[in-house]
Each structure stands twice: as structure tokens, then as C-alpha cells.
Amino acid sequence: xxxxxxxxxxxxxxxxxxxxxISFVVSLMLGSIVLGLSGANPLSTYGFMxxxxxxxxxxxxxxxxxxxxxxxxxxxxxxxxxxxxxxIGAEGQFIWGAIGTSWVMVFWNxxxxxxxxxxxxxxxxxxxxxWAGIPAILKANWGVDETLTTLMLNYVAILFAEYLYYxxxxxxxxxxxxxxxxxxxxxxxxxxxxRAHYGLFLAxxxxxLLWFLLSKTRWGFEIKMIGKNQKAARCLGVSIEKSxxxxxxxxxxxxxxxxxxxxxxxxxxxxxxxxxxYGYTAIIIAWMAQLNPLACILVSILMAGLLVGGDQLQMMVxxxxxxxxxIQGLLLFPLLAGSVFTEYRLKIVRKVEA
Amino acid sequence: xxxxxxxxxxLALLVPFALFAGGAQESATEAPVEEPYKVAFVYIGPPGxxxxxxxxxxxKKEMEAALGSAVETTLIESVEEGPDSARIMGQYARNGYDxxxxxxxxxxxYALETAMDNPDxxxxxxxxxxxxxxxxxxxxxxxxxxxxxxxxxxSMTETNIIGYVAAFPIPEVIRGxxxxxxxxxxxxxxxxxxxxxxxxxxxxxxxREAAIALLDSGADLLAQxxxxxxxxKAAKERGALSIGYDADMGQFVGExxxxxxxxxxxxxxxxxxxxxxxxxxESHQFWGGxxxxxxxxxxxxxLVPADVQAKVTEVQASIVAGDWDVFTxxxxxxxxxxxxxDGEVMSDGDMLSMGFFVExxxxxxx
Numbered sequence: 237x238x239x240x241x242x243x244x245x246x247x248x249x250x251x252x253x254x255x256x257x258i259s260f261v262v263s264l265m266l267g268s269i270v271l272g273l274s275g276a277n278p279l280s281t282y283g284f285m286x287x288x289x290x291x292x293x294x295x296x297x298x299x300x301x302x303x304x305x306x307x308x309x310x311x312x313x314x315x316x317x318x319x320x321x322x323x324i325g326a327e328g329q330f331i332w333g334a335i336g337t338s339w340v341m342v343f344w345n346x347x348x349x350x351x352x353x354x355x356x357x358x359x360x361x362x363x364x365x366x367w368a369g370i371p372a373i374l375k376a377n378w379g380v381d382e383t384l385t386t387l388m389l390n391y392v393a394i395l396f397a398e399y400l401y402y403x404x405x406x407x408x409x410x411x412x413x414x415x416x417x418x419x420x421x422x423x424x425x426x427x428x429x430x431r432a433h434y435g436l437f438l439a440x441x442x443x444x445l446l447w448f449l450l451s452k453t454r455w456g457f458e459i460k461m462i463g464k465n466q467k468a469a470r471c472l473g474v475s476i477e478k479s480x481x482x483x484x485x486x487x488x489x490x491x492x493x494x495x496x497x498x499x500x501x502x503x504x505x506x507x508x509x510x511x512x513x514y515g516y517t518a519i520i521i522a523w524m525a526q527l528n529p530l531a532c533i534l535v536s537i538l539m540a541g542l543l544v545g546g547d548q549l550q551m552m553v554x555x556x557x558x559x560x561x562x563i564q565g566l567l568l569f570p571l572l573a574g575s576v577f578t579e580y581r582l583k584i585v586r587k588v589e590a
Numbered sequence: 591x592x593x594x595x596x597x598x599x600x601l602a603l604l605v606p607f608a609l610f611a612g613g614a615q616e617s618a619t620e621a622p623v624e625e626p627y628k629v630a631f632v633y634i635g636p637p638g639x640x641x642x643x644x645x646x647x648x649x650k651k652e653m654e655a656a657l658g659s660a661v662e663t664t665l666i667e668s669v670e671e672g673p674d675s676a677r678i679m680g681q682y683a684r685n686g687y688d689x690x691x692x693x694x695x696x697x698x699x700y701a702l703e704t705a706m707d708n709p710d711x712x713x714x715x716x717x718x719x720x721x722x723x724x725x726x727x728x729x730x731x732x733x734x735x736x737x738x739x740x741x742x743x744x745s746m747t748e749t750n751i752i753g754y755v756a757a758f759p760i761p762e763v764i765r766g767x768x769x770x771x772x773x774x775x776x777x778x779x780x781x782x783x784x785x786x787x788x789x790x791x792x793x794x795x796x797x798r799e800a801a802i803a804l805l806d807s808g809a810d811l812l813a814q815x816x817x818x819x820x821x822x823k824a825a826k827e828r829g830a831l832s833i834g835y836d837a838d839m840g841q842f843v844g845e846x847x848x849x850x851x852x853x854x855x856x857x858x859x860x861x862x863x864x865x866x867x868x869x870x871x872e873s874h875q876f877w878g879g880x881x882x883x884x885x886x887x888x889x890x891x892x893l894v895p896a897d898v899q900a901k902v903t904e905v906q907a908s909i910v911a912g913d914w915d916v917f918t919x920x921x922x923x924x925x926x927x928x929x930x931x932d933g934e935v936m937s938d939g940d941m942l943s944m945g946f947f948v949e950x951x952x953x954x955x956x
Contacts, residue, residue, distance in 0.1 A: 292684070295684070504699075507672065508671060509670045512674070550665075551664060551666055
């Protein structure tokens, strides 16, 4: 007798509803065990986490601050994943977006000040698109495995950014701190509440637009078809190479825009500490949202809430920072693992004696 | 179908959170009778680094012991010197904290942003230069004990090559390297100080790698401007000597650590929090030296001969008495150009923006 996973022919409504709920309960229970072992009251800890992220309007704006880059990178990753192009390079594309925008803000002194922001953001998108374009072209023309190239290019991007802010771009008046000059104030992305900036509405509009394009247009249909069955798509006359490159340019541009809005709206300079792993968290967001752009909105807000609320583990509960990361990981793990059971079911197979 | 799944998933996420939030609120309403003064500390590393953050934590505990139940403190460790630090300081302000100590240079602009947004919060920023009505800076003349440790190092090196594992090429670190070198040269004119930059305050692995590279290039003694005990440990494993930093690293590594220039934040933290409680706090820029007891030299290892110890005590006494300070002419930079004429004393402003190495340092300031 053994237990096997069997693909579900159709997903039943009950399963779709029950699996995430059970996963979440398991998450909370796992977290409770660790919290209990480290001497914290699980209920009040979860309470503090929730209040820290969503408790007041101003706390919520901090959650939104993190949700913006998470949503944009998440959308980029989800789009690439629709094609079954495993773009795990959103982190590098994010950093290139930050670099591109910073280049305009700090060095394009000839621009009239009101143009700094729009041109800066566009340059960020172009830079992100360029960085995603490299693995896309390698994949489309020579079939180079994108998982490796996108991942490796992240490190190249991080090191290149470090070279810039430790080297030629370092603020000469910054007492040596690794970072560029501050952007001129006219180039800052305006904020509407607390530190939450208008990048939020840009990101929301893009999510809706992307949902529309993917579900209602021929282009969206082609992408889904390539993702599901490349051979069939090719037989129907879809140019797979072109689709890969175009889609990845958009995917990279979205991650690039995340980096662009982060420097233009929050840090106002390219500096050490800008690579906070949004591009990697984006992969989790894309999966949890099942690659649906609209679901990405809610998932990225929740994920941002988990990150922001995680501060409370240290601030209010007094756990060490490493424990905060453990708890966050534990809360995610069953949610991701649970998605297996919406697609598959456990089946007990009796060995038939011959 | 997929969309409805996601929605349900999200709702499911929210429901228990809402329930727990209600529960937490109830327990929070049991407020103590008398509101203590609430102070938060933001740390760049963990207090277990046995260096920079450890010493801030020791100072925090001294302050707590001195002020007792009148003060309530909390801390957050390993906060990146980036945009997240503003959120954390802002959250403390919203949670009713009265004072925040931001204990690393890179928090500067975010601390200022927080101070501007929260006029009721008092922000104390360590090692920066920006202030506001409700934001002060505080730091110490670490170059003074570093000069003293240089005397010890210069007397004890045999190869006349001293390695210096250094974090960032910023004035604070450059000033320390220069003071150390001048101290070493005062007893040993042939000494050379080789500098390696790690570009990090706290990274045990990088600190160790840099230490090993310096030992490989002929250094028989290591000094450091890093937050952990890795360089002294690496030196000890190779049978080399070392000078610690931040805390009395000899306690953790052994007598191969000859002495450590160290921080002593307790008196400042106690006085500052007290001023905040009593309403006498005013925006300031504090730069305490040996005479204020903000910095000091640890007890010396048994390996240091008595005559060297006596020399250190003598120089220390003249600094504390105000007869003499480290950056007094004649002083030459690496290229041999004169910076200070004989008897000329460097101003605090020039010290705080120091961007050159003195003669005898091997390395570049970028």
C-alpha cells in the first residue's frame, strides 16, 4: 500500500475554499508552537502583528509603502510565469530600475525639473526591461535555461549597483556613506499619506490593465497558449520567440518600475540597503495569487502586512530579529505547500498482487 | 475560478487576524498607574556582536539600572540602514515612545525624516551631523583611545607592519586610522599601517577574510574598525597579536588582544534620558572624549610590558588634563604635504570631515 498524489481532473469548489483555510490554520498553529517555545503568547503576538500592519491608517500606509514594489514585481513575475518563463530575476530588474531612475535624477542636469520624474520613471522601466531582455533573447534564440540566467544576473545587478554607490556615483558630500546624492526635490514621487506615494495608483492601474490584457485580448490568449502547450501554439502560427522577448521586456519593465518608484518615492537616492529582496518575495506573491493580476493586489498587501507586522515581533514582543524571519517563513510555508492540494489529491493505492 | 480561490484565501487570512486583534486590544488597556518615560533603541547589529551594538546595549542597561522604573525601554536589532529604518522609528513614535536612539550613521536622513514627521519624539542619532529642534547627535572622540592603542601596537610589532581592518572610508574611520598610526609612530617611527576596507560594519565573514589577507601580507598585529571579534580571533589563530575595538575584546578572545579602545555609553544615555524626562532636553551635538568618559582604553593584556603601560598612562593623563590632543602639528599627509605646522591644533570641524591619511598609512581613502 502506498500514498500517491493524483492530479485532480476538475477543481471542486469545496477544495478551492477549504485548502487555503486549512493551510492558514496550519500556518498559525506552526507559528504558535515556535512562539510558545520562545516564550511569547501566540495570540497577543498575532494581535500585535496585525495591529502593526493594519491597526491604524498610518500603520496601513507603511504597509502600502511595501505593497507597491511587491505588487509591481509580483505582476512582472506573474506575467513571465504565465509563459512558463521562470523569471526569478525580478530582484535584478528592480535594481536596474533603481539605477536607471537614479541616473536621470542625479546626472541629467540639463532636463527641466518637472520632466525629471516622468523621464526618470521611464528610464527605470527601460533599464529593468533591458535586464530581463538579456535572458529572454538567450532563451528565445538558443534555448538557454532562464532559471539560471535570471538568477545569476541578479548578483551582477547587485554588484554593479554597489560599484556605483561605493564608487563613481558616491555622494562627494556624503561623508563617504555608500549612496548617491539626494535627488532634487522636484523629482520626488509625491506622497499622498505618510510615506505612501502615488506609485500605488500606478501599480493598481497596471494590475487592472494587465488582467484585462491577459483575459480579454488575443495577446493574452497567445501567452496562455504558449504556457500551456508550446507545440500547439507553434502549429497555430504563434511566434513563440517574439512572444517570449516582448513579454519579458514588459515583465522586466514592471520590476524596473518598482525599483524606480522605490528610489523616487521613498529613499530619494540610490544607496546601500536598496536591495531588500522584493524581487524574490515577488515569486511567492505570483504563486499565491495563482498568476492572477487582480489577486496579486490583495496578496501583495497581505505580504507587505506580514513584513511590516513582523517588526512587532521585535518591537513589542521582544523576540530576536532572526526569530521574526522564522515566524514569517513558517506562516508562508503551509500556504505555498497547500496549493499542491488544490491541483492534486492524495490517493491510497493498494498493491495488487500478481 | 482562480480568482474566487484567491479571494477566499485572502478572506480566510483576515478573519483570525481580526479575532486576535480584538483579544490583544483588551490586554493592552490594562495600563500601569504611572506612565514611565519610554525609550527605544535601534541597533544596526545584534547585541551579541560583542562589539558596537553590544556596547550600546551595555550603555542602555546602565541607564535602566540608574533610572529604574521611571523608564521603560525596548530595542530592535539588525535594522538595515535603509528606508525601513524610517518606518521603524515612526512606529515607535506612534506607539507612544518619547525618545529614540538611532545608533548608526546610515540612519541619518531617515532619522531626520522621522523627527520632522513626529515633533513630539526626541531623536538621538549616533555619529551623524544633521540636527533639528527635536533631533540631536552624539558621538565620542574615539581617536583619543585609538592613539593610546597605537602606542601599544607600535611597541609590540616585530615586523613593523600592522594590519587595520576598516569598515567604510568615512571621516570617523579615517580619523581613527590616523590617530592609531600617529600613536604607533610616536614610539616606532618605522611602523607601517596597512588598511583593508570591508565596506561593512558588521559581517563576521568579510571581517575575517580581510584579517587573513592582512596577516598574509606580513602583518604581525591587527587593529580594526569593525563590530565583531573575528579579526582578533583570526589573528590569534595565526599566533599574531591584535588590538580590539568597541568592547574589551580581550575578555572574549584572550590575552593576544593587547587592549581595546572602547565605548562607554552609560553616562551619556543616563544623562540624556534624564534630561528628556525632566523636560530639560535641548537639541545638541555631543562629542565626548576621554575626559567625559564616553570613550576609554580597556585594561591592557598581561603581554604588554610595564614600561609601555606606563607610557600609555602618561599620554592618557595629558589628554584628560587638556594639555595635548592627538591631532597637533607637525602633521603630514600620505604625500608628505604639511597639514598642520608645529604646535598647531586641528579644529573639531576639520577632524569631523577628515578625508586624508597621514604619512605611514598604506592604503587609499576610497
